[in-house]
Amino acid sequence: MSLVLRGIRKSYGFAEVLRGIDLEAGYGRVLAIVGANGAGKSTLIKILAGAVPKGSGVIEMDGRPLDLQGPHDAIRKGICTVYQELSLVPGLTVTENLLMGVLPTRYGLIDWRAARARAKEILASVGFGAVDETAVISELSIAKQQMVEIAKALVSKPKILVLDEPSAVLSGSDLDSLYALVRQLRARGILVLYVSHRLQEVLDLADRILILKDGGFVAELDPSVATEDEMITLMAGRQIEAIYPDRRKKFGPPVMTVQGLTRAGEFENISFSLRGGEVLSIFGLVGAGRSELVETIFGARKADGGLVSVGDEAAVLDTPAKAINSGLALVTEDRKHTGLILGHSVHENINLATMRGLMLSLAKRRSNTDTMLENLSVMPKRCNNMEVWQLSGGNQQKVVVSKWLLTNPSILILDEPTRGVDMATRAEIYRKIDELAALGLSILMVSSDLTEAVSMADRVLVMRDGRLVKELAAADSDEEEVLAYAIGGYDQ
Amino acid sequence: MSKPGLAAQAASAPQLVTFRHGRVEVRGRDVTAPLILFTVAASLAIIANPLTNGVFFTGNNLTNLLRQMTTIPGLLSLGMLFVILTGGIDLSVGSVVGFSAIIAALATVQWGFPVWAAFALGIGTGAFWGLVNGTIIARFKLAPFVVTLAMMTLIRGLIYVFSEMSVSTRDFPAFTVLGSALVFGIPVSAIIMVGFFILGAVLLNLTPLGRSIISIGGNRETVRLAGISVSRGIISAYVISGICAGVGGVLLASRLGNIQPSLGSMFELDAIAACVIGGASLAGGKGTVQGTALGVLILAVMNNLLSLRNVDSYWQWILKGIIIIIVVLIHSAGAGKRGQ
Numbered sequence: 001m002s003l004v005l006r007g008i009r010k011s012y013g014f015a016e017v018l019r020g021i022d023l024e025a026g027y028g029r030v031l032a033i034v035g036a037n038g039a040g041k042s043t044l045i046k047i048l049a050g051a052v053p054k055g056s057g058v059i060e061m062d063g064r065p066l067d068l069q070g071p072h073d074a075i076r077k078g079i080c081t082v083y084q085e086l087s088l089v090p091g092l093t094v095t096e097n098l099l100m101g102v103l104p105t106r107y108g109l110i111d112w113r114a115a116r117a118r119a120k121e122i123l124a125s126v127g128f129g130a131v132d133e134t135a136v137i138s139e140l141s142i143a144k145q146q147m148v149e150i151a152k153a154l155v156s157k158p159k160i161l162v163l164d165e166p167s168a169v170l171s172g173s174d175l176d177s178l179y180a181l182v183r184q185l186r187a188r189g190i191l192v193l194y195v196s197h198r199l200q201e202v203l204d205l206a207d208r209i210l211i212l213k214d215g216g217f218v219a220e221l222d223p224s225v226a227t228e229d230e231m232i233t234l235m236a237g238r239q240i241e242a243i244y245p246d247r248r249k250k251f252g253p254p255v256m257t258v259q260g261l262t263r264a265g266e267f268e269n270i271s272f273s274l275r276g277g278e279v280l281s282i283f284g285l286v287g288a289g290r291s292e293l294v295e296t297i298f299g300a301r302k303a304d305g306g307l308v309s310v311g312d313e314a315a316v317l318d319t320p321a322k323a324i325n326s327g328l329a330l331v332t333e334d335r336k337h338t339g340l341i342l343g344h345s346v347h348e349n350i351n352l353a354t355m356r357g358l359m360l361s362l363a364k365r366r367s368n369t370d371t372m373l374e375n376l377s378v379m380p381k382r383c384n385n386m387e388v389w390q391l392s393g394g395n396q397q398k399v400v401v402s403k404w405l406l407t408n409p410s411i412l413i414l415d416e417p418t419r420g421v422d423m424a425t426r427a428e429i430y431r432k433i434d435e436l437a438a439l440g441l442s443i444l445m446v447s448s449d450l451t452e453a454v455s456m457a458d459r460v461l462v463m464r465d466g467r468l469v470k471e472l473a474a475a476d477s478d479e480e481e482v483l484a485y486a487i488g489g490y491d492q
Numbered sequence: 493m494s495k496p497g498l499a500a501q502a503a504s505a506p507q508l509v510t511f512r513h514g515r516v517e518v519r520g521r522d523v524t525a526p527l528i529l530f531t532v533a534a535s536l537a538i539i540a541n542p543l544t545n546g547v548f549f550t551g552n553n554l555t556n557l558l559r560q561m562t563t564i565p566g567l568l569s570l571g572m573l574f575v576i577l578t579g580g581i582d583l584s585v586g587s588v589v590g591f592s593a594i595i596a597a598l599a600t601v602q603w604g605f606p607v608w609a610a611f612a613l614g615i616g617t618g619a620f621w622g623l624v625n626g627t628i629i630a631r632f633k634l635a636p637f638v639v640t641l642a643m644m645t646l647i648r649g650l651i652y653v654f655s656e657m658s659v660s661t662r663d664f665p666a667f668t669v670l671g672s673a674l675v676f677g678i679p680v681s682a683i684i685m686v687g688f689f690i691l692g693a694v695l696l697n698l699t700p701l702g703r704s705i706i707s708i709g710g711n712r713e714t715v716r717l718a719g720i721s722v723s724r725g726i727i728s729a730y731v732i733s734g735i736c737a738g739v740g741g742v743l744l745a746s747r748l749g750n751i752q753p754s755l756g757s758m759f760e761l762d763a764i765a766a767c768v769i770g771g772a773s774l775a776g777g778k779g780t781v782q783g784t785a786l787g788v789l790i791l792a793v794m795n796n797l798l799s800l801r802n803v804d805s806y807w808q809w810i811l812k813g814i815i816i817i818i819v820v821l822i823h824s825a826g827a828g829k830r831g832q
Contacts, residue, residue: 300717321719330717338717341710343777352707353718355700362698387522403718 002027002191003160008057010043017043019215021057025208027159028189030182032202032223035212036235036424041195044212045164048193049081050074061160080158084165086149090138095119097137098152126151127181141287143174150181161185162193167201168419171285171448172487179205199228211235235424243427244455245434247475251458252276255442256328256411258297261306266292267466270306274411279433279443281457281474283450284486289466290446291333294413297444298330299323310411324353329404333415333446335393339400342389346373349388350402372402376432394425401432412436415446430456450479462486525771528822529786536793544800551677553796558682559671559747561792563589563740566685568763569770570692571622571736573784574729576767577696579709579776580636582730584625585737585763587647589756592618592741594651597659597751600667607666611742618738619731621647626730630723644760651753658752661745671747681743688736693781695732705729709776765812766791769819790819 008021018040025031035041046052048059050068059066061077068074074081088097095116096103104114119133128147137145146169153161163182170178182205185192196202202209202223209221211234219234254273262268267289274280282290295301297308299317308317310326317323320330332338340349347369354368369384376398388396397417404412414433418426433456437443447453453460454474462470462485470485510517516524540548547553568585575582596614599605605613621643628639661667673680696702704725707715716722745751764774770787772779794815798808 298717319719320717321721324719332717337711338713341707341714341777344707344710348703348707352703352715352720355703355720357700360698360700360703 002062004058004060006058006060008044008047008054008059010040010047010052010055017215018047018055021216023210023217025191025193027191028186029207030186030192030194030205032194032196032206032209033212034196034199034202034209034231034235039212039235040215041212042164045081045083045162045193045195048074048079048160048162049083050079051081075156075158078157078159079162080153080156080160081162082149082153082164082166084168086142086145088137088145088149088152090136092137094123094131094133094135094137094140094148097148098122098133098155100152102155122151122155123147126154127177127184142169143171143286146170146174147177154185158190160191160193162195164195165197166194167196167198169286171287174286175201199231202231203228244430244452247458248277248279248434248437251278252440255311256297257307257309259307259309261293261296261308262304263292263296263301264304265466266296266301267463270463270468272461272468272471274442274444276410276442277437277440278459279437279445279457280459280461281445281447281453282461282463283447283453283482284463286448288463288486290463291415293463294330294415294444294446295332297323298328298413300330324407324409327408327410328413329353329407329409329411330413331397331400331404331415331417333419335396335400340388340396343387345385346388346391346399347384349399350406353403354406368406369402372406375405376402394421397421397429405436409441411442411444413444413446416448417445418447418449418452426452450483454479454482525783525823526780526786528819529770529783529790532819533786533790533793536790536797540793540797543797547800548797553800555674555677555679557792557796559679560796561788562679562681562685562747563744564759565762565766565788565791566682567688567736567740567743568759569766569784569788570689570781571733572760572763573692573767573770573772573779573781574696574705574732575636576764576772576774577706577709577776577779578726578729579712580629580726580729581640581764581774582622582625582733583637583640583760584621584643584647585733586756586759587644587651588618588621588734588737589741589744589759590651590751590753591621591647591756592738593745593748593751593755594655594659594753596742596745597661597667598654600664601659601661607664610667611670611746614742614745615735615738618734618736618741620734622731622734622737623727625734626727629730630726648757655753658750660750662749668746668749671743671745671749681747684739684743688739689781689785692732696781701725701728706777706779709773709778711777762791765816769816771823 003023003025005021005023008018009016010018021044033041033044043052047054050071050073059068066077068077098119099115104111104118106114116133123129123131123133128151131140131144131147137148140148146166150163150166166178167175179201182192182194194202194206203226206223209223209226209231210217211219211221211231213235221231252275255276257273259271261270270293272280282293284290292301296303297317299319299322302318307314309315310328315322315326317326317328323330336342341352347365350369350372351365373383383391388399391399417433418429421429433443433445445457454477457474460472460474460477460482461468462472462482464486472482508518516522516527568589572582572585592614595617596610599610599613600607625640625643628634629636671681675683696706704715704720705728707720708722708725712722715725741756744755766787767779767784768774768787769790770779770783770785772784794812795808798811803811
């Protein structure tokens with residue numbers, strides 16, 4: 001056995017995050033690890049990457065005990081990790097990123113020609129020949145950046161490669177190249193530890209599936225016979241029936257009409273209307289212009305043309321403040337960079353969008369916080385003064401939603417509300433969306449998750465390359481049809 | 493991915509006092525910084541008398557200490573705090589002090605303004621320079637360091653345009669009243685400073701403007717999407733800094749009675765130091781008025797002690813540098829463990 005973990009435990013403070021991980025794995029396999037948020041996946045990955053020390057237990061590699069002294073040590077010993085958050089330097093070229101720390105030199109100076117040749121060779125050897133080695137990282141698409149990241153991990157010729165949610169930001173053909181690469185790595189005898197929330201891909205790709213729950217492996221499944229439902233049940237520890245609530249039946253008159261909205265280079269001529277109490281989803285592949293569209297509707301980006309009318313009047317929503325006053329709220333896709341002030345307290349974050357006038361009422365702010373934490377059942381009790389970064393992803397999301405619900409919106413825009421969220425919490429989010437819609441709120445939901453986009457919504461708008469290509473009633477459409485429109489299958 | 497350790501937080505959050513990651517928390521609120529500051533301030537107070545053979549705690553010295561700390565670090569640090577909270581920095585405050593002082597003096601001595609109007613003019617020019625700084629930084633999205641560095645030299649140059657030589661206000665007793673008057677042994681200028689600190693605390697904690705300023709430093713994009721004008725917050729912070737420097741300049745001019753065109757050089761450094769000692773983060777989004785007040789006190793007491801001991805001024809600089817680094821190290825000791 002090439003990698004053996006025995007009784008790995010890890011605690012942070014009083015919380016035991018890993019409660020004895022046992023694992024034996026051989027080279028040349030793809031081992032998938034799935035689990036709900038908070039199951040301990042990140043911690044396990046960080047221990048293998050040498051980023052955090054293990055609490056107790058034994059790691060053996062090739063029969064010898066392994067004592068990792070840090071990330072560099074792990075890489076030297078043949079374990080490379082590609083994290084979900086990319087670690088490339090945005091201002092440098094692909095070549096510099098790939099060869100960071102090992103740039104070839106001649107007479108003590110960097111030999112750029114040799115460096116570029118080496119980078120080209122590396123990219124070609126992992127099947128990413130399409131990436132230009134002279135390009136600057138920040139000018140590449142997220143998908144290409146991801147390829148560079150993986151290629152970088154392969155520079156040191158690892159025996160074990162840990163991939164943390166590698167597919168989260170990819171779609172379409174990029175996904176196919178990722179899968180092809182993983183299979184190629186397996187064929188080369190590398191042990192791939194593959195962490196993902198996408199259950200179908202795990203079933204397709206993995207040789208073994210391990211279910212992590214509450215800091216320990218609870219089951220191992222054989223991908224050839226396992227099903228998604230089985231995995232969800234094991235991850236959640238209980239049957240989640242009816243993840244998606246029933247579709248709504250009664251709708252009010254249109255509350256928002258978008259006419260011919262255009263932003264050069266991002267999307268053009270988008271028109272649709274949103275009814276009261278309706279859940280409208282916008283589906284499309286990454287890069288179809290969905291986030292840009294909702295941010296423009298919200299006034300966070302300036303439209304080049306077109307009109308957004310809220311209620312009866314055509315409103316010029318060229319700033320978020322005006323959009324908020326018209327009853328819009330936007331829960332952005334990226335919690336950490338645009339949704340929250342991570343270093344500030346839960347209390348500050350919840351009250352951020354409702355600060356108006358000359359003086360604040362501290363009592364009102366306190367009661368706002370208490371009410372919202374209660375309503376959305378944010379987990380740690382009395383977390384008002386805790387800084388938001390201390391909370392789990394799901395709880396952070398609740399803080400963002402609390403902030404926006406306090407503005408008393410009539411239209412709630414949710415951009416990828418369930419990205420990186422486990423099934424149990426998803427179900428909770430879906431229930432909440434349904435509750436809000438029942439109260440008469442209109443929900444505009446951007447989603448890359450096909451099942452969610454179809455099952456959660458009353459209508460689906462499909463976007464491709466910045467255009468609205470189809471509007472479907474969710475009840476009469478199926479996922480394949482929606483996907484076909486999104487990738488252009490029905491075009492010709 | 494969820495942050496591990498959540499269960500522990502859930503369990504420990506309700507406790508009154510907790511120690512975690514080297515931080516002390518009371519009811520989940522991090523109180524490490526104020527604790528450190530109190531310890532430092534208390535230690536200074538304890539060693540002060542033995543160190544100075546009993547001179548420190550005399551009425552005369554305390555009056556003197558209060559008067560000296562009013563402008564620098566006092567008022568300048570308060571203004572600087574607001575700028576630092578937005579994630580910026582204001583290197584021009586020293587020059588603004590000199591400018592306001594010289595304008596107020598010239599207005600009284602040469603231009604025939606009544607003293608109150610001269611003071612108002614001095615403070616007004618401070619606000620003006622803050623407005624210029626803030627507007628350039630917010631509208632053109634330039635780096636605060638560069639903009640205020642440029643303004644620092646520009647304003648200093650302008651001072652010499654107005655007066656190449658020092659201006660004496662000794663013939664205008666009304667001009668010197670504010671800087672030297674005492675009420676029950678307490679300098680009026682220090683009372684004004686305390687008033688400004690109270691106003692500053694109210695502004696920062698109880699107004700939407702104050703919360704938006706600190707939030708901008710925490711995450712500008714989140715603030716923008718919350719419908720808050722980022723430009724307005726940034727411009728306000730620099731105007732506050734300018735007003736504080738203006739008031740500081742006028743009070744200093746009033747105390748000195750003889751204003752050199754070089755007045756205020758290097759003041760920005762002590763102002764920044766007091767904020768940092770007080771726990772403010774130069775990255776923005778973190779800092780309190782109370783902390784800054786303690787930072788001001790610590791810096792001022794330190795200066796005073798070293799002077800009373802007749803330590804040479806260059807040794808004072810060296811010691812001050814060392815102490816700033818030590819305090820900042822203590823502040824960051826636990827903070828380094830946060831997050832990823």
